[in-house]
Structure formats: C-alpha cells, structure tokens
Amino acid sequence: xxxxxxxxxxxxxxxxxxxxxxxxxxxxxIYPLINRNDPLEMIALAYxxxxxxxxxxxxxxxxxxxxxxxxGIRTSLQVGLxxxxxxxxxxxxxxxxxxxxxxxxxxxLTAVTNIFIVIPSFVILILISVSIDSRSSFVTAAIIGxxxxxxxxxxxxxxxxxxxxRDHVNIAKISGYSTPRIIMYEILPYIASYVVMAFVLQMxxxxxxxxxxxxxxxxxxxxxxxxxxxxxxxxxxxxxxxxWWAFIPAALSIAVIxxxxxxxxxxxxxxxxxxxxx
Amino acid sequence: MSAYGKYVVKKFFWxxxxxxxxxxxxxxxxxxxxxxxxxVIVAQMTQGMTESDTIKRVYDTFAxxxxxxxxxxxxxxxxxxxxxxxxxxxxxxLYPKPVTEILASAIPxxxxxxxxxxxxxxxxxxxxxxxxxYRKGVFDKVIFPVALFVNSIPFFTxxxxxxxxxxxxxxWFPMHGGYDYQMIPSLSWEFIGSVLRHHxxxxxxxxxxxxxxxxxxxxxxxxxxxxxxYVLYSKLLGIRDSRIARYVFRNAMLPQITGLxxxxxxxxxxxxxCEIVFSYPGIGTWMFTAIRQLDYxxxxxxxxxxxxxxxxxxxxxxxxxxxIDPRIKAAQMEDQ
Amino acid sequence: MTLGKEQLRSRVSGRExxxxxxxxxxxxxxxxxxxxxxxxxxxxxxxELSRKQVWELAVERFETLNLSARVLESYPNExxxxxxxxxxxAISTILNPKVLIADxxxxxxxxxxxxxxxxxxxxxxxxxxxxxxVFITHELPLLYHVTDDIMVMYAxxxxxxxxxxxxxxxxxxxxxxxxxxxxxVPEEGMRGHKLAAIPGTPPNxxxxxxxxxxxxxxxxxxxxxxxxxxxxxxxxDRSYRCIVPADTLREWYAHEDE
Numbered sequence: 126x127x128x129x130x131x132x133x134x135x136x137x138x139x140x141x142x143x144x145x146x147x148x149x150x151x152x153x154x155i156y157p158l159i160n161r162n163d164p165l166e167m168i169a170l171a172y173x174x175x176x177x178x179x180x181x182x183x184x185x186x187x188x189x190x191x192x193x194x195x196x197g198i199r200t201s202l203q204v205g206l207x208x209x210x211x212x213x214x215x216x217x218x219x220x221x222x223x224x225x226x227x228x229x230x231x232x233x234l235t236a237v238t239n240i241f242i243v244i245p246s247f248v249i250l251i252l253i254s255v256s257i258d259s260r261s262s263f264v265t266a267a268i269i270g271x272x273x274x275x276x277x278x279x280x281x282x283x284x285x286x287x288x289x290x291r292d293h294v295n296i297a298k299i300s301g302y303s304t305p306r307i308i309m310y311e312i313l314p315y316i317a318s319y320v321v322m323a324f325v326l327q328m329x330x331x332x333x334x335x336x337x338x339x340x341x342x343x344x345x346x347x348x349x350x351x352x353x354x355x356x357x358x359x360x361x362x363x364x365x366x367x368x369w370w371a372f373i374p375a376a377l378s379i380a381v382i383x384x385x386x387x388x389x390x391x392x393x394x395x396x397x398x399x400x401x402x403x
Numbered sequence: 404m405s406a407y408g409k410y411v412v413k414k415f416f417w418x419x420x421x422x423x424x425x426x427x428x429x430x431x432x433x434x435x436x437x438x439x440x441x442x443v444i445v446a447q448m449t450q451g452m453t454e455s456d457t458i459k460r461v462y463d464t465f466a467x468x469x470x471x472x473x474x475x476x477x478x479x480x481x482x483x484x485x486x487x488x489x490x491x492x493x494x495x496x497l498y499p500k501p502v503t504e505i506l507a508s509a510i511p512x513x514x515x516x517x518x519x520x521x522x523x524x525x526x527x528x529x530x531x532x533x534x535x536x537y538r539k540g541v542f543d544k545v546i547f548p549v550a551l552f553v554n555s556i557p558f559f560t561x562x563x564x565x566x567x568x569x570x571x572x573x574x575w576f577p578m579h580g581g582y583d584y585q586m587i588p589s590l591s592w593e594f595i596g597s598v599l600r601h602h603x604x605x606x607x608x609x610x611x612x613x614x615x616x617x618x619x620x621x622x623x624x625x626x627x628x629x630x631x632x633y634v635l636y637s638k639l640l641g642i643r644d645s646r647i648a649r650y651v652f653r654n655a656m657l658p659q660i661t662g663l664x665x666x667x668x669x670x671x672x673x674x675x676x677c678e679i680v681f682s683y684p685g686i687g688t689w690m691f692t693a694i695r696q697l698d699y700x701x702x703x704x705x706x707x708x709x710x711x712x713x714x715x716x717x718x719x720x721x722x723x724x725x726x727i728d729p730r731i732k733a734a735q736m737e738d739q
Numbered sequence: 740m741t742l743g744k745e746q747l748r749s750r751v752s753g754r755e756x757x758x759x760x761x762x763x764x765x766x767x768x769x770x771x772x773x774x775x776x777x778x779x780x781x782x783x784x785x786x787e788l789s790r791k792q793v794w795e796l797a798v799e800r801f802e803t804l805n806l807s808a809r810v811l812e813s814y815p816n817e818x819x820x821x822x823x824x825x826x827x828x829a830i831s832t833i834l835n836p837k838v839l840i841a842d843x844x845x846x847x848x849x850x851x852x853x854x855x856x857x858x859x860x861x862x863x864x865x866x867x868x869x870x871x872x873v874f875i876t877h878e879l880p881l882l883y884h885v886t887d888d889i890m891v892m893y894a895x896x897x898x899x900x901x902x903x904x905x906x907x908x909x910x911x912x913x914x915x916x917x918x919x920x921x922x923x924v925p926e927e928g929m930r931g932h933k934l935a936a937i938p939g940t941p942p943n944x945x946x947x948x949x950x951x952x953x954x955x956x957x958x959x960x961x962x963x964x965x966x967x968x969x970x971x972x973x974x975x976d977r978s979y980r981c982i983v984p985a986d987t988l989r990e991w992y993a994h995e996d997e
Contacts, residue, residue, distance in 0.1 A: 245668030252432035376560035384555035641752035
C-alpha cells in the first residue's frame, strides 16, 4: 500500500488534483475562523460589485458572497464526501456479493444493477427529494449516494468474479478460512485501487448531483451550497442584473473541485492500469 | 431465429422489465409522502382558495385520478391504465390543463435541442479524442487537459457562463426562451431565424461539455487499442498508418457507443438543467416551474417522460451496437 | 543500403520479411473479416489485383493450408485458437516472403498443436511459399528439428552462431554450452542427472556492463572480459563472441566433463 502511495506522489496529474483539493479544503476550513460573520447576515445593498471590502460583492439580499462561497464549497465538499461514501459502500457490498457468491444471487443482483444503471439516477433523485419535506445536507447527500451506487457495483463485481477462481482464493478456501476473511484478505487488496478510484469519481459526481438538484430548487434546507448560490442567482435574476459575481465564482468553484477530483482519478488510473499509459 | 434476432428479443425483454421498474418507482416514491397524498396535495394547492366548492371539486378529481380509497396494488393498476390511455393527470399549476398537453408542447423543444447537441458533441468529442491519442505530443498535451477541464464544468455552469458572456455582455444572442415572444409561431423565415438564434447558446453549452467527456473516453480507448497486438501485426505486414488508424478508430468507437448509452441519462439530466438557465421552453424548464409550484402531477409526468426517453435512447443504441459489432453476434452464436 | 520508413513499409514489411507474432490469438483485428484484412494487405503490396483475384488467391492459399474458404468470411472470434494460429500463418505468408520471422509461435501451445504448427511451417518451406524461416524460441529440442542454423542471443547480443548440429553437440561460447546443458534427453541414467542452472541473472539492459555481457555469470571470466567491446570472432564456418580461443574453450569443456 505504501508503495502505491509513493508512486502516486510521482504522478503530476494526481499531485495537481490533490494539491488543488487540499488547498481548497484548507481555505474553507480556515477562513471561517478568521471571518466569524454569519454568511446569511445582510450587510450591504443588493448586488454590490466586488471591492476591497466585499471580495466578491453581495447577492440579492446584500449578503457577503465571498463568505457564502466559502460555506458553499464546504457544504458541497461534505455532500460529495458523504454521497461518495454511501455510493461506494453500497456498490462495494452489492458488487462483492454478486461477484463472490455467483450463481442465482449474481444473476439477480446484476439484473438489478443493470436496471438501475439505465434508469437515470437524477429522476429517482428528484422523485425522492420531492417526497421528503425537510432535507438536511446529510439527507441530500445520502439520497445522492443511494441513487448512484450501480456504477461501483458493476466495476466491483467484474473485478471480484475474475478474482474468485484464482489460485490464492482457492487455497484460502481449502484452508478453511471464513468467507469474510477471504474477502478481507484475498479479494479486497486486489480491488482496493478500483474502489478508491470509484470513490473519487463518486465524490465528483455527488458534488455535481447536489449542484443540479439544488439548481432545480430541491437542495438541502438551511444551508448554503454552491448549487444553492446558483439557484438564488437564477431565481433572483442575477444575470439580468449583470451581477456576474453572484454566479460565476460559484460555477467556477464547482468546475475546479470536479476538475481536481478527475485529475486525481486520471493520475491513479494511469498508474493502476498500465495499459492506457500513453 | 437469427443470432441478431435473439439479441433483440433478449434486449427487449430486459428493457421491458426496466420500464416496469421505472413506472413503479414513479408511482411509489411520491406516495411515500406522509399522510394521504391527495389531501396533502389538495391542502398545498388550495392554500388561498376559499371556495369550499372548488376544493371539493379538486379533491374529487384527484381522488378519482389516484383511486385513493383503493389498496396500493389496485392504485398501481389504475395508474398504469391511466398512463396507457394517455391520462397522465391534471396540472395543479395550470389547472385544469392535462399534464400530457403541457408535455406535448415541450417535447419538440427538448428533442430539437438535445438530440442534435448530444450527437454533434459525441461525434466531435470522439474525433478529438482519437486525434489526441494518435498524434500524441502537443496535440495530446493541449486537448487532454482542456477536455478534462471542460468535462469537469457541469452543463449548467457552462450555460451560465455563456449566458453571461454572449447574451448579456456581448448581446450576440438572446437571453431567454425559444423564440421572440412578440412573434406568433409560424413557418416564416423570420420565425425560424428567431428560433435558431435562441437555440445557439443552449446548444453550444451542451455540445461543449459533451465534447469534453467523450474526448477523454475516446482518448483512453484509442490508447488501449493502439497498444494492442493487431496494430503491431498490421504494421509489420506493411499496412499503412492511415489504415491502421482507421482500424483503431473503429474499434475504439464501439465501446464509445455503449458509453453513450450508459451516460445518456446523465447527459439528458444536465441538458434539462441547461434549459432552465436559458428559460428554454422544454421539459427542463417546465420541471423547474413544477417544482417551484409543487405541481406534483407535472413533476411526476416530467420524470416519467425523461425515464421513458432515456430508456428508449438506450434501447436504440443497444440495437445499433448489436448490429455493428461482430463480437456481439459471435457471443450470441456461442449461446446457441 | 538504407531505406526510409515509408520505403521499408511498402517494400519490405510483409513482402520481403514477414512476421508471425507471439500471441496469434490477439493478432487479428477483432472487427475485421479475415478476407478484408487480406484485401488491405494486398492493397499495399499488390494493388494491381482486383477484389475477385484477391479472393481466389486467398482461397487457394488457405486450402493448401487446410483452411476452408469459410474462414475468410469469418471474424477472428468466430475461429478456434488453433484456427486463428493457422490463419495468422497463412496471412503472414500470403505474399511469399523471403524471410518469415516466427516469434515463439509454439509457446503456450500443447505438444500436439506445436507439432501441427511445425508441420505447417515446414510445409510452407517445402512448397516454396517462404524461402527462409527465423524461428525464435526458448524450446531448444524443437529447434534442432526445425532449423539448419542456430543463433544464440544473450542480453540483446548474438553470442554464437553455427549449424544446428554444431551448436547443440559442439557449442563454443560458454553461454551456449550452459544453455545446451539444459536439454533433457529422455534416456537411461537421466533421472540421476542434475541439471545445472546458470547462477545469477541477466544484466539490466538499460545499464549493460562494459565488456562481455555474460562475464558476471561465466565460470571462465577473466579481468580482460570486462573491458572494451567484445567482438564476434570467426572460427571456421561459425562465429562466437568470446575473447578465449575456441580450442582453449573446448579443452576446458573436455576437462570439465571428466
């Protein structure tokens, strides 16, 4: 494992992504300690352009957009993280069960996975979000996770079922090891890199999903996320008011977060799948 | 039956099952709202309405539509029967307009926007990805990071940026809608021109993001194919590079077709939100309105329609794929 | 004679020198019918032929190699492994190349299939479809039955060259000598015979040592072995890369065998 980490540190793509992400996490953790104001406090007139005091101007309600952005990035990262954990955990369990047990259970789980890959996840996301009245950002993240596991499940299943009949697994079986132990020591180490990559991708798509659903007005309540900032900008017609600072920074922040995650994923992919190295 | 025929039947069966699951989810999930859905709905929609007569009428309409006093499975059959007979419910927001009528007016706009945009983006993206993999060097160094960055920009983000740059600041294109509202839809050149001008920005924002994602996938597939044994063998038999490039392109393209099938759901979702940014009169904008007004029948109509469209697109792509990839036919033959 | 890359491609590759890849299973483009691939080869080297002529030529050639014309209309994954192997050999030799390079064509095959491949290659030589064959392999006993001459390489360099007979029964270079020691002849007393492994590992080709590349593992190495470049020596009709004279080496071997 340490060996893999050391190789990763040499990948410029992975490092670029990781440094960007860590930098952003650092800023959103530290800035609220320096500026202790409430991001929802109205401190200026509506749509004030950026100046030395309000770094990114004010929004429709006269709130400090820079502070809102910091909190927005924080929420979005949290949502992405939680959604990624949920999606990866569910996908891992279903993929492992399907690939390792095989037979009827495999057929059944594969069929379910395929069905949920085809049905667009954001449709389910909308239907669930509409049905739940008070959504915290955790609930939103959990819903996103629950609707986006099939990709991970499919990848894990493919890997597991090819590992299942390898010699080292058979030896472990003959030696009488329990199934959880075999999965833990003979299967998981081999698919760990895929799972980590899948998690990074799930996190990115979780952040995108949160932004999309918040744009639609189905985002979490009582919080600020990047999608919610854009939803406000759209609902209160910031583009018409020419207030680019109300939506462009939030839009770019999402792009930078997902970009850094994709970069990390690509860096890892090139290291763990040597076949696609150019 | 021919191998391909079997393939089609098998695919059809699976998509039919998926369709039933999609309809069932569309039926069940909104019914998980606490309490009697109809009274919740009616309570929400009649806020502000004082005439008890109206409330009663609205309530009766919905009670009849949902079959609310029946057990759940009977409700489901009523629901499916209604769907099949074209009765998708009545909109709250635009009462008493049927949901199907609203959707029918929106479908041409959405299809006219998304189908060409996704196809054009897909084709350009694949060509660029293949070129990046094949030419390597500067080309790859430029195309790849740019594509990766564009791909990380969510559809609606790019849409907002384009709206700001080209509609608001430069005033090259209009900001809202599908055509000039002063105009009456007709088949005149003037009207078509107006439609095209309104079409450009949403179209371009979908195309650009699609290019990004597809170029990345195609680059990866092409590199994989370029390293395969048949490339070396063909080279050593003296086949010219341009022809080998064609082999590689074709083989890398095939998984991209499946890739399109699998990502079309996400693409459609992104494009729908893109519509909202431009207030384009398609399904996405209607869904935005419906969510703001808690117009449940319309929301559920939109989600069902989107699910159906994505399933149909997937099925079509699967059929095409099975037709052009010889490996599928061979796999079917083995099954026999 | 030097040729540009393009000239090399159009005049030599596939036409003068042809090639059978190591993993014939993956050597064919999975989405191209066999005949389409042959047509593509012909377009490069025999553009004057019409599609019909190409078809007739291919059918004829495939039939002499016991492959039915149906194979031509198939996609690679519709063929069995052995069929693919034979198809690749047929395609590689369809232009009657002067030299055919077979890169481990028998590795990963069972003995029966190995025999079939060898027979096929010999058949090609007898028919005159190919004039000469370079057979790359690790399976030494096979070589003796296939080739006239054997060339032994070590760490990217030719270390010895001679007829099959000479190389197997009278090797000169210390590496060849050790290599031939690894051949197992199923005869009486073999059971008690211990096979000698060469100690050490081949050098990393990124940083080859100066002098003889085999020196580190050679029992006869002297300090001169590690200096400068060791050139190929000629001895009668054969050549070897060692600074020790052939006769001395032979004496040492004779002494050792006692």
